[in-house]
Amino acid sequence: MITRDLLLDILKNIAAVIKDNRQFLTDLDAAIGDGDHGINMNKGFKAVEEKLDTVRDKDCGTILKTTAMTLISTVGGASGPLYGTAFLKAAMVVNGKMEIDNEDIVKMFDEGIQGIIMRGKAKRGEKTMLDALIPAYEELMNSLKDGSTIAEAFNKACKAAYDGVEYTKTIRATKGRASYLGDRSIGHQDPGATSSYLIIKTVADTLNR
Amino acid sequence: MKKIINNPENVVNEMLEGIVKAHPEYVKRLEGFNVLVRANGPSKGKVALVSGGGSGHEPSHGGFVGEGMLDGAVAGEVFTSPTPDQVFEAVKAVDGGAGVLLVIKNYTGDVMNFEMAGELAKADGIEVDSVIVNDDVAVENSTWTTGRRGIAGTIFIHKIAGAAAEKGMGLPEVKRIAEKVIANVRSMGMSLTPCTVPAAGKPGFELAEDEVEVGLGIHGEPGTHREKIKSAAEITKDLMDKIFADIDLTQDDEVAVLINGLGGTPLMELYIVNNEVDKLLEDKGIVIYKTIVGNYMTSLEMAGFSISILKLDDELKELLNYKADTPAFKQL
DSSP states (O other): OEEHHHHHHHHHHHHHHHHHTHHHHHHHHHHHSOSOHHHHHHHHHHHHHHHHTTTTTSOHHHHHHHHHHHHHHHTOTTHHHHHHHHHHHHHHHTTTOSEEOHHHHHHHHHHHHHHHHHHHOOOTTSSSTHHHHHHHHHHHHHHHHTTOOHHHHHHHHHHHHHHHHHHHHHSOOOSSGGGGGGGGGTTSOOHHHHHHHHHHHHHHHHHTO | OOOOOSOGGGHHHHHHHHHHHHOTTTEEEOTTSSEEEETTOOOTTSOEEEEEEEESSTTTTGGGBSBTSBSEEEEEEETSOOOHHHHHHHHHHHOOSSOEEEEEESOHHHHHHHHHHHHHHHHTTOOEEEEEEOOBTTSOOSTTSSOOOOOTTHHHHHHHHHHHHHTTOOHHHHHHHHHHHHHHEEEEEEESSOOBOTTTOSBSSOOOTTEEEESOOTTSOOOSEEEEOOOHHHHHHHHHHHHHTTSOOOTTOEEEEEEEEOSSSOHHHHHHHHHHHHHHHHHTTOEEEEEEEEOSSOOTTOOEEEEEEEEOOHHHHHHHHSOEEOSSOEEO
């Protein structure tokens, strides 16, 4: 169960983690993309943090929808529409709800991933954020089925996302700007998968606090 | 890295202000948005063309707003696609009732953001269609990549589809023309130096003093490979060979040539390249109908150039010759 206050904390913490990793993400992107991922994500989540004050007393759906629209209108690049679409799809699952139960969480995660697949026309194994998100989703779903608490389940999901990021080092990019490099993209971890891992890690850390 | 800026975060805003102040007879800025539209627009009953993308490619795309070319240009942050809300505002502002064609360069971010904007506009009852420019032959066009990038050849789409719209053609016709240009234009570039995004503060890649990057994109992203610097004749031949391998050109075919500077290359060197391109085309008996040399699709301060070759037919020739009057491109 994630209460509205906890959701607000999670979003605030994501903004802080993205800010701390701004240079790291930008450096990863400079190696195989155009070197703006950290800059853009930081700009987006900084704007989200500012916007959250205006929806503090609203339902979880509204809070997440506001997050989505803010990301869409501030991040730019590919990350804006992708993360924006993911948050928008997740928001629709909890429309009007003041609390998010475990079933909702699984559904939100799934809808978010489906949104990214739809918008990005990508699939697993193409060196994208999906390589962190899909294993994390599967681990979360299975852990909850096996009776883990939501905090434990997110810890396992976080580990799976981390492994997913490591996996992106071994494969060639076939989507996004990194695909132009061909085999030269091998050896580098994907910046989008990395920011996805950081987001899942922040959810896990906040839930385990 | 030295740059003549005030604050890295304000470069796009201050640049747009500067453009409007330089060319008030051509463009105005949509209040509160990073969008330039024609000063005298919207044109009632005319199909409107909107393009855009990340900043750092000036004069693309704001410099091509004007009669016979674009109706609106949307500027994102440096090398970053503009967001859907910005593109949507541009579409609303330029729609003269005959619909809007979005000219999108094939980058994942640009395509997604412009598509989202198109969805918003359609939901608002505006007729919108789009074309995706992918002229860069450096990138293999296979199921394994996002597809080819859109680079300097985009200028030909602005010019020719812009003329079609100005002549009063409907949206499906303007789109057909744009797609015909896309199908017949190929580009390939190389660079001598990387470039530095102001907010990043350091170059996107590094090159040794005697190295060049071949087949790179226009965002400082690395190219297909590196090699030692060669003579202008050899470099030009390498790039033209890639283009020739990809487009069916035979004796007596007519082409338009664009030698595009990436921002940090002197015109002297661009003209030297043009001289080589002319020789290579002449050797094959290909007729040069029109040549354009200059900085049209830049990559900040990057030194380097691209060659674009557009195969022409009578319809494209007529539209290429049609009047255009914009800050960065004039055809009288």
